[in-house]
Amino acid sequence: xxxxxxxxxxxxxxxxxxxxxxxxxxxxxxxxxxxxxxxxxxxxxxxxxxxxxxxxxxxxxxxxxxxxxxxxxxxxxxxxxxxxxxxxxxxxxxxxxxxxxxxxxxxxxxxxxxxxxxxxxxxxxxxxxxxxxxxxxxxxxxxxxxxxxxxxxxxxxxxxxxxxxxxxxxxxxxxxxxxxxxxxxxxxxxxxxxxxxxxxxxxxxxxxxxxxxxxxxxxxxxxxxxxxxxxxxxxxxxxxxxxxxxxxxxxxxxxxxxxxxxxxxxxxxxxxxxxxxxxxxxxxxxxxxxxxxxxxxxxxxxxxxxxxxxxxxxxxxxxxxxxxxxxxxxxxxxxxxxxxxxxxxxxxxxxxxxxxxxxxxxxxxxxxxxxxxxxxxxxxx
Numbered sequence: 001x002x003x004x005x006x007x008x009x010x011x012x013x014x015x016x017x018x019x020x021x022x023x024x025x026x027x028x029x030x031x032x033x034x035x036x037x038x039x040x041x042x043x044x045x046x047x048x049x050x051x052x053x054x055x056x057x058x059x060x061x062x063x064x065x066x067x068x069x070x071x072x073x074x075x076x077x078x079x080x081x082x083x084x085x086x087x088x089x090x091x092x093x094x095x096x097x098x099x100x101x102x103x104x105x106x107x108x109x110x111x112x113x114x115x116x117x118x119x120x121x122x123x124x125x126x127x128x129x130x131x132x133x134x135x136x137x138x139x140x141x142x143x144x145x146x147x148x149x150x151x152x153x154x155x156x157x158x159x160x161x162x163x164x165x166x167x168x169x170x171x172x173x174x175x176x177x178x179x180x181x182x183x184x185x186x187x188x189x190x191x192x193x194x195x196x197x198x199x200x201x202x203x204x205x206x207x208x209x210x211x212x213x214x215x216x217x218x219x220x221x222x223x224x225x226x227x228x229x230x231x232x233x234x235x236x237x238x239x240x241x242x243x244x245x246x247x248x249x250x251x252x253x254x255x256x257x258x259x260x261x262x263x264x265x266x267x268x269x270x271x272x273x274x275x276x277x278x279x280x281x282x283x284x285x286x287x288x289x290x291x292x293x294x295x296x297x298x299x300x301x302x303x304x305x306x307x308x309x310x311x312x313x314x315x316x317x318x319x320x321x322x323x324x325x326x327x328x329x330x331x332x333x334x335x336x337x338x339x340x341x342x343x344x345x346x347x348x349x350x351x352x353x354x355x356x357x358x359x360x361x362x363x364x365x366x367x368x369x370x371x372x373x374x375x376x377x378x379x380x381x
Contacts, residue, residue, distance in 0.1 A: 007211065010223060010235035010250070012243045015215045016071075018236045019078035027082050027234070028151070028210035030089040031201060031222050033193060034075065036097045037068045068097070072104050075215055080108050080144065082213070088113070088150045090201055091140045092193070098138045110142040113150070114168055118197060121173045141205070150205070155266050157204050166204070172196045181219050181245055188245050189219040198225040206231055208261045220246025227253045230261060274315050274330075275304035277345075289315070289334040289345065296322050298334070315345065 003026055011018050079089060089110065093101050105112065116139040123135040143150045157166040172194055179195060181188040198221050206212060208230045214222035217235030219242060226233040227250055237243050277283040278300070288297045289306065298308035298318055306318045313321070315330030323333075334345040 006234045007232050008223075008227075008234075010217055010220060010237055010243050010246045012237060012240055014238050015236045016074050016078060019075060019082065019215060022078075022082045022213075022234070024081055025084045026211065027213045028084055028087050029202070029206045030079050030083060030087070030213045030215070031198065032075070032079065032089065032091045032215055033191070033218060033222075034072065034091070034093070034097070034101070034216050035068075036094050036191075037065075065100070069100060069104070072097075072101055076101075076104055076108055079213070079215065080110065083144050085144055086149050086151070088141060088143050088148070088205055090205075091142075092118070092137055093140075094134070094137050098140070102140055105140060105142055109145060111144070111146040111148065112140060112142045114141045115139065116141060117169045119169055119171050121171050122176065123174065139201075151207060151210075153204050153263055153266055156263055157200075160200075160203075170197070170200065172200075181249065183241075183245070189242060192219045193221045195221055195225050198222055199229070202226060202229050202231060207263075208258070217246060218242055220249050223250050224253050227255055230255045230258060273304070278304055283336065287336070289336060290342075291319075291322065291333060292335055292342075292344075 003023060006022060076091075083089060089105075091098075091101055091105070102112070102115075118137045118139060120135050120137075123133060126133045154166075158164065160166065173196075175192045175194040181192060202212065202222075202225055206229075209232065211232045211234065212222060212226045213234045213236075215236045217223060217237040220235060220237075223233040223235045223246060235246060237246065274283075278285060283289075283300055285300055285302050288299055290297045296308065298306035301307060301312070304314075305312050306315060308318050308322065311318055311321050315334055316328060317330075319330040319333035320326065320328035331346045332344065335342050336345060337343075
């Protein structure tokens, strides 16, 4: 089947059977929220004898661990086949299943990158008082293999987290309130995941336009967040009712404006050649650069090379020769004299970078002015 027949749709059917129809190496990211095999046998009641709305759905029931293991092996094998070499997979689970899932992931030669703890800030209490309150779920994040060049927006996530490295413990409340989809006053899906969780996953490990697969789509959270963040999606769900509520949910989503998805912080500032400093008159042809202790000085030639004791080369090569090293960063070695002050060459490079970024900013402002003018003319007509 052609990939377009799958894209941006919730497909109704058995996950394993639908996965077999998707071509090899076509998906950028997989988020899987499979049945947990909770093994719940009896109804659960609160101390006030009100019934707990737990997970007693048929889709979460397996005869034994062997059947669940076979099921997990099947769908994960198909996921590996359809995942791009640069793709990654996220699988969420609880203590009931995540260790078995993790073992199979490793047997299939995925390369585990992290395990993330989703720490629920508002977990369901342990009503019987026989165990610790289970207040977290575990997510495994894995690349297709050890050498995969996967997507990870480290700098963006650091800014997202107030300039601190994003840690592997995520404090996020369970889905509740207006976000919880209801039908006839009851929650429509027993294990609906919060959009906040999927937002962080998709934002950090995909790019705009990437294709995201959710083989157990449920209430459609992955697809909804993917659409909001301008990613493409494929959802697979065998329950027709869940497909219906997912489609209704996704139709209401308005994607964020395209222009805000630049990940600008991830883009490296263009490298400044030493010759640019000559062109911009930060450095003059014929002047001397000095080592910090002023024991060495080299003259600047017209092509940006330096001459020192009959050695001619770049700022890096000459500084490496002086230090008797195979290589060296000349930007940090050479200094210039200006108005009786002594400046490391690196400061000149930063001035060039600053001007470059300011020019980009001005160009963007001009583009925005013309865009707004065009929109105004179009609306008036």
